[in-house]
Amino acid sequence: MYTEHRLYIKDAGGAHELDDGSIDLVVTSPPYPMIAMWDELFGGMNEEICRAMKRQEGRTAFALMHGELDRVWEEMYRVLKEGGFVCINIGDAVRTLGNRFQLFSNHGRIQEKMFALGFDLLPVILWRKQTNAPNKFMGSGMLPAGAYVTLEHEYILIFRKGNKRVFRTMEEKLKRLQSAIFWEERNTWYSDLWDFKGARQEKDGRGLRKRSGAFPFSLPFRLINMYSQIGDTVLDPFLGTGTTSLAAMACGRNSVAYELDGSFAPPLREKMYHCPLSLNRYNQERLKAHRAFIIKRTSEKGPLKYCNEFFGFPVMTTQEQKIKLVFLEKVEELGENHYRALYLDDEKARKLCAAPSHPELHEASTHTQQQSIPEE
Numbered sequence: 001m002y003t004e005h006r007l008y009i010k011d012a013g014g015a016h017e018l019d020d021g022s023i024d025l026v027v028t029s030p031p032y033p034m035i036a037m038w039d040e041l042f043g044g045m046n047e048e049i050c051r052a053m054k055r056q057e058g059r060t061a062f063a064l065m066h067g068e069l070d071r072v073w074e075e076m077y078r079v080l081k082e083g084g085f086v087c088i089n090i091g092d093a094v095r096t097l098g099n100r101f102q103l104f105s106n107h108g109r110i111q112e113k114m115f116a117l118g119f120d121l122l123p124v125i126l127w128r129k130q131t132n133a134p135n136k137f138m139g140s141g142m143l144p145a146g147a148y149v150t151l152e153h154e155y156i157l158i159f160r161k162g163n164k165r166v167f168r169t170m171e172e173k174l175k176r177l178q179s180a181i182f183w184e185e186r187n188t189w190y191s192d193l194w195d196f197k198g199a200r201q202e203k204d205g206r207g208l209r210k211r212s213g214a215f216p217f218s219l220p221f222r223l224i225n226m227y228s229q230i231g232d233t234v235l236d237p238f239l240g241t242g243t244t245s246l247a248a249m250a251c252g253r254n255s256v257a258y259e260l261d262g263s264f265a266p267p268l269r270e271k272m273y274h275c276p277l278s279l280n281r282y283n284q285e286r287l288k289a290h291r292a293f294i295i296k297r298t299s300e301k302g303p304l305k306y307c308n309e310f311f312g313f314p315v316m317t318t319q320e321q322k323i324k325l326v327f328l329e330k331v332e333e334l335g336e337n338h339y340r341a342l343y344l345d346d347e348k349a350r351k352l353c354a355a356p357s358h359p360e361l362h363e364a365s366t367h368t369q370q371q372s373i374p375e376e
């Protein structure tokens with residue numbers, strides 16, 4: 001098995017390299033309008049934005065900045081397959097302009113645009129990014145009627161294009177089963193509140209921006225597992241440091257990405273081409289967590305009912321019986337910013353994932369049954 005990964009250093013508002021309906025999933029985080037670190041980037045796209053900011057006209061600048069993002073959302077609608085998902089991580093902004101402090105609702109504005117394009121809005125995830133920063137409370141301190149609540153969350157907006165995805169062939173249906181997630185992961189991942197820390201924001205001192213706006217690896221890693229299956233193609237139109245492409249590689253999905261700033265490409269090559277095996281630890285951690293879950297659950301409630309065919313350990317439901325995680329073997333460079341990832345065969349993957357012997361890890365109750373591939 002192999003996957004391919006491509007990065008285009010150009011504006012995603014003109015993703016001419018991509019055919020209509022060729023992408024299964026978009027996972028991304030755009031530059032956030034009205035957050036100071038992105039003023040220069042938006043100003044470089046449209047001089048009107050600089051003028052509006054100079055005149056302290058916040059609402060005009062906000063509308064113009066979103067106009068620049070809209071071009072990319074339009075392209076996302078074109079290239080996405082029917083039934084495909086778009087997951088957008090976005091935070092709102094607070095800012096004082098023209099002596100008025102106010103909230104600029106980036107998530108609200110993006111939802112409006114996606115709705116107008118024809119996407120269906122789905123329940124959102126609130127990403128709680130708690131901070132201990134001393135300046136997190138804004139305004140008049142302890143004095144009433146002039147202090148503002150803290151901004152310690154971001155959104156993960158989720159949209160679908162058209163009707164539900166249809167899994168037609170036996171091969172597609174089997175891949176769907178192999179790409180399932182564990183029961184206990186479902187209980188956390190499909191919660192509407194995610195609570196983990198943001199990524200470290202330092203850069204590597206090679207003249208890149210001080211902060212990249214990178215999201216933590218777990219964010220695209222979860223979303224890719226939740227909204228796509230092995231062999232699918234994931235697109236990030238605002239790639240930054242490359243987190244989405246690396247997560248896609250770790251999950252056995254192909255990736256395509258766009259990024260305006262070419263200085264991100266060499267460090268990404270370093271991670272993708274020179275040390276891809278470190279990505280295996282994310283699936284290894286999933287297995288470790290599942291094994292810990294089995295031991296705890298068995299001691300509290302008795303043996304789990306079903307058995308996973310690939311790993312031979314117990315699972316909670318029939319839907320988990322064919323789960324098969326992938327592990328990287330090596331990455332080849334096919335051209336500039338173009339890579340092919342090769343994965344371990346079944347025997348080597350099992351060997352890599354072998355667990356210390358523990359009776360609970362091999363015990364499923366007598367109800368174990370063979371899972372067949374569902375017809376629909």
Ligand SMILES: C[S@@+](CC[C@H](N)C(=O)[O-])C[C@H]1O[C@@H](n2cnc3c(N)ncnc32)[C@H](O)[C@@H]1O
Pocket residue numbers: 010011012013028029030031032041072212213214215216237238239240241242243244258259260261
């Ligand atoms: C918030 S950062 C993305 C961070 C990324 N999720 C990560 O983990 O590193 C947004 C990125 O989008 C890029 N960008 C902004 N507008 C773009 C456009 N029209 N086309 C391609 N890239 C763009 C910026 O240069 C920036 O690196």
